[in-house]
Amino acid sequence: MALIEYRDALNQAFAEEIERDSNVVLMGEEVAQYDGAYKVTKGLWKQFGDKRVVDTPISEAAFIGMGIGASMLGLRPVIELMFWSFCTVAYDQIVNNAAQIRYMSGGLINCPIVIRGPANGGTNVGATHSHTPENWLANIPGLKVVSAATPYDAKGLMKTAIRDNDPVMFMENTLLYGEKGEVPEEEYLIPLGKADIKKEGKDVTLIAHGRAALTALKAAELLAAEHDIDAEVIDLRSIRPLDEETILASVRKTHRAVLVDENKPFCGVSAQIAAMLQEKVFDDLDAPVLRVTSLDAPAIYSPKVEPKQLPRPQDVIAKVLSIC
Amino acid sequence: MAIYIEMPKLSDTMTEGTVVKWRKNEGDKVETGDVIAEIETDKATMEMEAFDDGILHKHLIAAGGKAPVGGKIGLLLQKGEKPPAEGAPVPESPKPKAAKEETAAPEAASRASASKATSAPAPTPAAKTGERVKASPLAKKIAKEKGVELSGLAGTGPGGRVVAKDVEGAPAGGASAGKASAATPVAAMPAGAGDQKIALSGMRRVIAERLLTSKTTIPHFYLNIEVDAGPLMKFRAEANAASETAGGPKFTVNDFVLKAVIAAAQKVPAVNASFAGDSIIQYANIQLSVAVAVEEGLVTPVIREAQKKSLREISEAVKDLATRARSKKLKPDEYAGGTITVSNLGSYGIESFSAIINPPQSLIISVGAIVKKPVVNAKDEIVAGQRMAIGLSADHRVVDGAVGAQYLAELRKLVESPYLLLL
Numbered sequence: 001m002a003l004i005e006y007r008d009a010l011n012q013a014f015a016e017e018i019e020r021d022s023n024v025v026l027m028g029e030e031v032a033q034y035d036g037a038y039k040v041t042k043g044l045w046k047q048f049g050d051k052r053v054v055d056t057p058i059s060e061a062a063f064i065g066m067g068i069g070a071s072m073l074g075l076r077p078v079i080e081l082m083f084w085s086f087c088t089v090a091y092d093q094i095v096n097n098a099a100q101i102r103y104m105s106g107g108l109i110n111c112p113i114v115i116r117g118p119a120n121g122g123t124n125v126g127a128t129h130s131h132t133p134e135n136w137l138a139n140i141p142g143l144k145v146v147s148a149a150t151p152y153d154a155k156g157l158m159k160t161a162i163r164d165n166d167p168v169m170f171m172e173n174t175l176l177y178g179e180k181g182e183v184p185e186e187e188y189l190i191p192l193g194k195a196d197i198k199k200e201g202k203d204v205t206l207i208a209h210g211r212a213a214l215t216a217l218k219a220a221e222l223l224a225a226e227h228d229i230d231a232e233v234i235d236l237r238s239i240r241p242l243d244e245e246t247i248l249a250s251v252r253k254t255h256r257a258v259l260v261d262e263n264k265p266f267c268g269v270s271a272q273i274a275a276m277l278q279e280k281v282f283d284d285l286d287a288p289v290l291r292v293t294s295l296d297a298p299a300i301y302s303p304k305v306e307p308k309q310l311p312r313p314q315d316v317i318a319k320v321l322s323i324c
Numbered sequence: 325m326a327i328y329i330e331m332p333k334l335s336d337t338m339t340e341g342t343v344v345k346w347r348k349n350e351g352d353k354v355e356t357g358d359v360i361a362e363i364e365t366d367k368a369t370m371e372m373e374a375f376d377d378g379i380l381h382k383h384l385i386a387a388g389g390k391a392p393v394g395g396k397i398g399l400l401l402q403k404g405e406k407p408p409a410e411g412a413p414v415p416e417s418p419k420p421k422a423a424k425e426e427t428a429a430p431e432a433a434s435r436a437s438a439s440k441a442t443s444a445p446a447p448t449p450a451a452k453t454g455e456r457v458k459a460s461p462l463a464k465k466i467a468k469e470k471g472v473e474l475s476g477l478a479g480t481g482p483g484g485r486v487v488a489k490d491v492e493g494a495p496a497g498g499a500s501a502g503k504a505s506a507a508t509p510v511a512a513m514p515a516g517a518g519d520q521k522i523a524l525s526g527m528r529r530v531i532a533e534r535l536l537t538s539k540t541t542i543p544h545f546y547l548n549i550e551v552d553a554g555p556l557m558k559f560r561a562e563a564n565a566a567s568e569t570a571g572g573p574k575f576t577v578n579d580f581v582l583k584a585v586i587a588a589a590q591k592v593p594a595v596n597a598s599f600a601g602d603s604i605i606q607y608a609n610i611q612l613s614v615a616v617a618v619e620e621g622l623v624t625p626v627i628r629e630a631q632k633k634s635l636r637e638i639s640e641a642v643k644d645l646a647t648r649a650r651s652k653k654l655k656p657d658e659y660a661g662g663t664i665t666v667s668n669l670g671s672y673g674i675e676s677f678s679a680i681i682n683p684p685q686s687l688i689i690s691v692g693a694i695v696k697k698p699v700v701n702a703k704d705e706i707v708a709g710q711r712m713a714i715g716l717s718a719d720h721r722v723v724d725g726a727v728g729a730q731y732l733a734e735l736r737k738l739v740e741s742p743y744l745l746l747l
Contacts (some may be wrong), residue, residue, distance in 0.1 A: 285461045285462055286463065287487065322482060
C-alpha cells in the first residue's frame with residue numbers, strides 16, 4: 001500500500017470519480033487554476049479541464065445554490081468551502097433547499113451534492129474561521145454528515161459521498177491535510193453510517209470523529225503504557241447516519257464511555273451520543289458518560305492559549321482516570 | 325484566627341448530633357480540653373472538648389438543635405478578633421419550623437424557643453444515612469441479579485459510588501436471590517388530621533437501617549427449645565441465699581442464662597463467628613451483646629471477653645451497662661464489636677420469640693419468661709413444671725441447622741444442670 005497524504009487521498013478520490021462518472025464536477029474558490037487553497041485539487045484542472053473543475057467567485061450562497069440546482073438536474077457537484085465556517089453564508093441553501101427537496105418533492109427530486117472543506121479550529125485563524133459545524137448540519141433531517149480522520153477513510157468516504165443520492169456534508173481538517181497514511185492501490189469504498197474501531201480495548205470506550213479520533217488514539221496509547229488501561233477507540237466517520245450499533249456494542253463491553261469531540265459542548269455531536277447511551281445502554285454503564293470537548297467559548301486567537309481550547313490527549317486521560 | 329467548631333463524629337454510625345447543652349456560654353473563654361458542650365449521638369450523650377483556645381463567640385446551633393457531622397455548631401475567636409465579615413456565621417440550614425415537629429423532644433423544643441429566635445436549632449438531617457445509595461446502573465443491575473443489597477456495600481467508585489466490581493465480589497444476600505432486593509418499600513400512609521408525625525431519632529434511624537439490612541441480607545433460620553427451668557430456679561434461690569448471708573449481691577435469672585449462653589458458645593465455637601464475604605471469621609473471644617431497652621429504642625452493649633468472666637463479673641457488667649445505657653452514658657466503643665447477642669423479653673411476660681440477628685453477628689438467642697405449666701415427666705406422669713422457651717436465630721451462611729441444634733443442646737444441658745456453670 002502506498003503511504004500518501006490526506007489531501008492526496010482526497011485528490012485521488014476526485015480524479016477517480018471524475019473519470020468514472022461524467023456528471024461529477026468540482027467547484028469552489030480557486031479549486032481550479034490555483035490547485036485549491038490547500039492544494040487538495042492539485043493538478044485536476046490541468047488534467048480534466050474547465051468543464052469538470054470550475055473556479056467560482058467568493059460567494060458561497062451563489063455557488064452552493066448553483067450546485068444544489070445542478071444536482072437537482074442530475075449533476076454530481078463536489079463543492080469546496082475554503083472554510084466550512086462560511087457555510088453560514090449559504091446556510092439557507094443548504095438547510096432549506098438541499099436538505100428538504102427530496103422530502104418536499106415527494107421523492108421525485110434528489111440532491112446528490114457533496115459540500116466539502118476544512119472544518120476545524122486550532123490553526124490560529126480566529127473565531128470566524130474556526131467553526132466545527134458538523135453538529136449544526138447533523139441536526140437537519142435530510143443532510144448526511146461525514147468526518148474523516150485518516151487518508152484511507154478520507155478517500156473511501158469521499159467516493160461513497162459522491163455516489164450518494166443525498167446531500168453529503170464532508171468535514172475535512174487543515175491540520176490533517178499533510179498527515180500520511182496507507183491507502184490501497186485498488187479501488188475501495190467505505191459505506192456511510194459505519195463507524196470504525198480504530199483500536200480494540202476492554203476498559204473504556206473513547207468515541208470521537210475527525211481529528212479528535214487521533215487525539216483519542218494517542219490518549220489510548222498513553223493509557224495503556226502508563227496506566228494499564230485498555231481503551232477502545234471508535235471513530236464515528238459518519239455522524240449522520242450514525243452507527244449506533246457499533247457504539248452500543250462497545251459500551252456494553254467496556255461499561256464506560258468518554259466522548260472526545262472538537263465541537264463546542266453545548267448541543268455538540270458528543271451530547272447527542274451521550275443522550276443515546278443513557279437511553280439505550282443505561283443498565284450497562286458502570287460510570288457516568290463523560291465528555292472532552294472544545295472549551296465553550298469563541299475560538300481563541302492567542303497562539304499561547306489556543307492549544308488549550310481543543311481536546312488534548314492529557315485531557316482525555318484525566319477524564320478516563322476519573323472513572324476507571 | 326476564627327475557628328468554626330464542628331459537630332464531631334462520636335460513633336461509627338453517627339451522621340448527625342444534637343447539642344443537648346452548651347457548657348460554655350457565648351463570650352466565655354475556652355481552653356483546649358475544656359468541655360464546651362454535651363452532644364447526643366444516636367446512642368449516647370457525650371461531652372465535647374475544645375480542640376483550640378479562644379473565646380466562644382457564638383453558638384451557631386442553639387441547645388436542642390441538631391447538626392450533621394462536620395456541620396458548624398459554634399465560632400471560636402481569638403481575643404479582640406472580629407468575626408469573619410463575609411457570610412457571617414450561618415447555622416447549617418436552620419429550619420425553625422422543624423423544631424415544632426419534634427414531638428418526641430419537647431424539652432429540646434422549649435429550650436430552643438427560649439433562646440433567641442434568630443439562632444433556631446437546625447434539625448435538618450444531613451440526609452446521608454437511610455438515603456439512596458449511590459451506585460452505577462451496571463452495579464445495580466448486577467446487584468439485582470445476584471440479590472445483593474447495595475446499602476451494605478462500600479463503594480470504591482468516584483464519590484463513594486458502588487460500581488460493578490464492588491458488587492461482583494459481594495455475597496448474595498438471600499436464599500431467593502433477586503427477589504429479596506427487588507422488593508420496593510411500600511410508602512406509609514400520609515399523616516392526616518390528629519395523626520402524629522414523629523421525627524426519627526438518631527437511634528431509631530440506626531435501628532431501622534441495621535435491622536432492615538439484617539433481615540434482607542442475612543439468611544435467617546430459627547430453632548426453638550423449651551427447657552426445664554426448675555433446677556435453675558432452685559440453684560438461683562440457693563445461690564442468692566448463700567450470697568446474701570455472705571453479704572454478696574443477688575443474681576437474676578438472666579445472669580445465669582448469659583453465663584450458660586457463653587459456656588455453650590465455648591463448647592460450640594462455630595457459632596461465635598461472622599460471614600466475611602470470601603471467608604468466615606471465627607472469633608477467639610466471646611463478646612456478648614446484651615439487648616437493653618431504653619426510652620428511644622434499644623442498645624446492645626457488650627460484655628468483653630465474656631468467657632473469662634465469673635457469674636458475678638457478668639452480673640455486675642450487665643447491671644452497669646444497662647444502667648448507663650438508660651442514662652445515655654455509654655461510650656460508642658461499649659456497644660461495638662459484639663459477636664453473639666442475647667435478647668431477654670422474659671420480664672415482659674413474653675413466652676417465646678425469634679429475634680432478628682444483630683449484624684454482622686451470626687447468632688442471637690431469644691429468652692422467654694419462665695412459665696409454670698403441666699409437663700410429662702420421665703415416669704409419664706403429668707406434673708407442674710417451670711419451663712423456659714429459648715429461641716435461636718442464626719445466619720445460615722455461617723451456622724447450619726445441625727450446628728445450631730448442637731449449640732442449643734449444650735445450652736439446655738447447662739440451664740437444666742446449672743451446677744455445670746461452676747465447672
